[in-house]
Amino acid sequence: MQFMLLFSRQGKLRLQKWYVPLSDKEKKKITRELVQTVLARKPKMCSFLEWRDLKIVYKRYASLYFCCAIEDQDNELITLEIIHRYVELLDKYFGSVCELDIIFNFEKAYFILDEFLLGGEAQETSKKNVLKAIEQADLLQEVRLTCPTSTPLYACFLLSCSFLLSSSSH
């Protein structure tokens, strides 16, 4: 997989993960182009399309589009299920996930994705194992959160991450 994009029906980018080195300019161009192409497609159309020399696999869940770019020899159907598994993971973690969960807890969405996919390939397909890893991390976090000094820094970095992420999505 070369990259994964999550965007809303309004075309707002919610999450982006790039597994190939590209310049920011190029990323923005690709995102704009793909968001337009995918949003223009009708619901009954097939979930795959050829784009440049890649294959795009996308699926819509409620108001969010999940969109993956895979290479020529990669399997479309299994990619569709990668998307589904990721949605399941988010759903399980957040408890019926919605777009707002991803907006406000984007760092969790990234952590879950990192546990599931790494470098564009499936790392752990077992739902249980992925969630276990995340929960363990959360456990560590909850304990630490009681430590007063870390909180401002933590919040500060979350804020700056969120700011930079959203600014790079426009």
Place this chain on the structure above:
Amino acid sequence: MEAVNLLSSNKYTEKQIGYLFISVLVNSNSELIRLINNAIKNDLSSRNPTFMCLALHCIANVGSREMAEAFAGEIPRILVAGDTMDSVKQSAALCLLRLYKTCPDLVLMGEWTSRVVHLLNDQHMGVVTAAISLITCLSQKNPDEFKTCVSLAVSRLSRIVSSASTDLQDYTYYFVPAPWLSCKLLRLLQCYPPPEDGAVKGRLVECLETILNKAQEPPKSKKVQHSNAKNAILFEAIALIIHYDSEPNLLVRACNQLGQFLQHRETNLRYLALESMCTLASSEFSHEAVKTHIETVINALKTERDVSVRQRAADLLYAMCDRSNAKQIVAEMLSYLETADYSIREEMVLKVAILAEKYAVDYSWYVDTILNLIRIAGDYVSEEVWYRVIQIVINRDDVQGYAAKTVFEALQAPACHENMVKVGGYILGEFGNLIAGDPRSSPLVQFNLLHSKFHLCSVPTRALLLSAYIKFINLFPETKSTIQEVLRCDSQIRNSDVELQQRAVEYLKLSSIASTDVLATVLEEMPPFPERESSILAKLKKKKGPGAVSVNELEDAKREGGELNGGGERGGDTSAMAASNASTPSPSADLLGLRPGPAAVSVAPPSAGSLLVDVFSEGPAAPSTAVNDDGFLSSAPPPPAAVSEDPAPPLPEAEELLNKFVCKNNGVLFENQLLQIGIKSEYRQNLGRMYLFYGNKTSVQFVSFTTTVTCSVELQSQLNVQVKTVEPLVEGGAQVQQVVNIECLTDFIDAPLLNIKFRYGGALQNLTLKLPVTINKFFQPTEMLSQEFFQRWKQLSQPQQEAQKIFKAVHGIDAEVVKAKLLGLGTALLENVDPNPENYVCAGVIQTKAQQVGCLLRLEPNAQAQVSLNSVNVHVHTDTYTCTSAHTIHNSGLKIVRFLDSLVR
């Protein structure tokens, strides 16, 4: 910086956020990378699995070269170490994969290879899933080293396929056991040929059969996820079956399975089935089986609502086409074209054109098809397509009459596409006589029909029509006055377009002056084109994008295009040439035709026939200079060269190329994308012989290949150069040799100019180089002793006899290099002559016909003067044994100094 501090924190939260920050926001070129790497290194060696995973995730997310440099050695160790936790192994495998993709040169598996392959046997499914991505990628690059993975993969696959859906616990996805891993295993096997070991192969075939069987079983769940996961494995298995292409039974079963999917209600499945069948169609075992689905596919082309699915259907129709169903498929594609999406029309047109040609049993069908194509989708018919139909009509005399009739009928439509007018103009101009017997298509009717379209057409088409008109005058003398009238009218003869004006003027003149015989020769029917690969095919390959086509093919495509456009070819300058052209036509023969024959060459400058060609390569010649009644009437040989064909000025680098050969006699004089010129030369006394080798680097003929060597007026009295002429045709990839004899009459300074002219794809190539003949080539080395040398040196001390120059040695002074150069110069290098061992001393006699000039040379390198700027001081003393003016001797001396200057640079 704060983020980097967070990395080194012991608190998980801080570390995690630090990593997130870095993964998302740090560019690989950041200067913080060293600090970050340090923190990562600490975490990797922390033995805390959570921290290790975080660090590995970060490396995989950034994946920069610096990271690869820092960690490519460490990660394989973590990956195969016995005490590494499973989750860390998973991250390590994929992290390594990412680094390998970034910099394959830094990730060296070597000793780890077999242990990595054995990860396929790991207990933990997650580890296998992660490792197999790494192994697949590595196998693609070094299949031999990872060969052992085949049998391991087969046994793993077999275990998964035969397991019950509950066996694998959480790795079962909607009742499908380990779908991701299965797909990856099948994908890995596609990197290798079928297993040689019979047992392994049997087991694999069994697996594939099981997968095909399962597809027929009723679904265990109604969920789309279940069927997707199951079918993902099925498609991957089919891809492997197609890859092996050796099991007819499995291939046919695969085809039947896909046939079922063609009518599935899931659009995704229909799409994939069409795509997958495309590859099946090319296998000899399953081609027939694929063909049985033709009706379904045609139906898909007509009824699918999604254009990307229709596109796949069109692709499949193209792939399954053969002689038996060509007519049906072409007809269907044509009818689809009328409503096809604009985005795929051009490709469809090319495909129809190719199929029509490839499977044409009778060429009247072919002509009908292409004319239909132009009628339906004229805008999308590229030039290659209509060039091709003309080539074919010209080459097959059985279809010419039919083509003329059909095109005549097609032109009668009130609105017809310009491409139709082009084909019509060309074909009627050539073969209009074949249908002129019918009063409904009498010559005048034909002409009026063509001319009625004239004003609606663009300039290139008009030019083509004008050429068709002059052909009409030859075919039907009765139309002469009408056509002359047309040509004479102001809108033609004073047209603001130079090309049109020129054609009108010339054709008018030609028609009024030439006798019928001359006209008949000049406007003879076009000779057949040589058979060659369809340029359309090349174009289609090109359209398929760089991924599918190698660069070579692309270049071929370009070349084909260039060739076809090569209207400006002047095939022959003499009637003999024209005759030989008819038997072995050049591939770049003028497609627009109507090439003025032998006599007309002087009348029409080359650009006359070269509408589609870039006229700028020659510069449009003014019509007035082009009309040369005398040459034309007496059919005298054409004037040596049109104004525009004057030799080009020497290339800017000519002087430099010349200097390259001062000290050597053999080598490559010049090279560009088309042409390579090599030189071998030998010199004795005052005589020299030079072999020039002209290599055609393309696969296309060079036509009208001529070379001339010219000497300036001054040089003519100093150097006698004789050149053997070369053949005017240089085949693609061939090399021709030319001999140049040189006699040095007296000393000289300039070099002769070598001008090369030829036509490549219609465009005139014109380049001028300096022939590397320099005075030092006629040196004869002379040995002498120290005493003798300095005695002579002192004798030659008059100002005209001495030349001196100090210059900087650009590359430093290397004794061996300087020695080699001086020997190459042709002089004798005298050892133990100069008291200073640093200096070089040489002596030689320049042999010319008129005189012999003795020449002493001393090169005094001065390495100490400055550290970096070495300077060299050269004295050349020249002498004459016979009498000559001091002036030229001095010049020779200076010249030699100049050479030395250049050679040390």
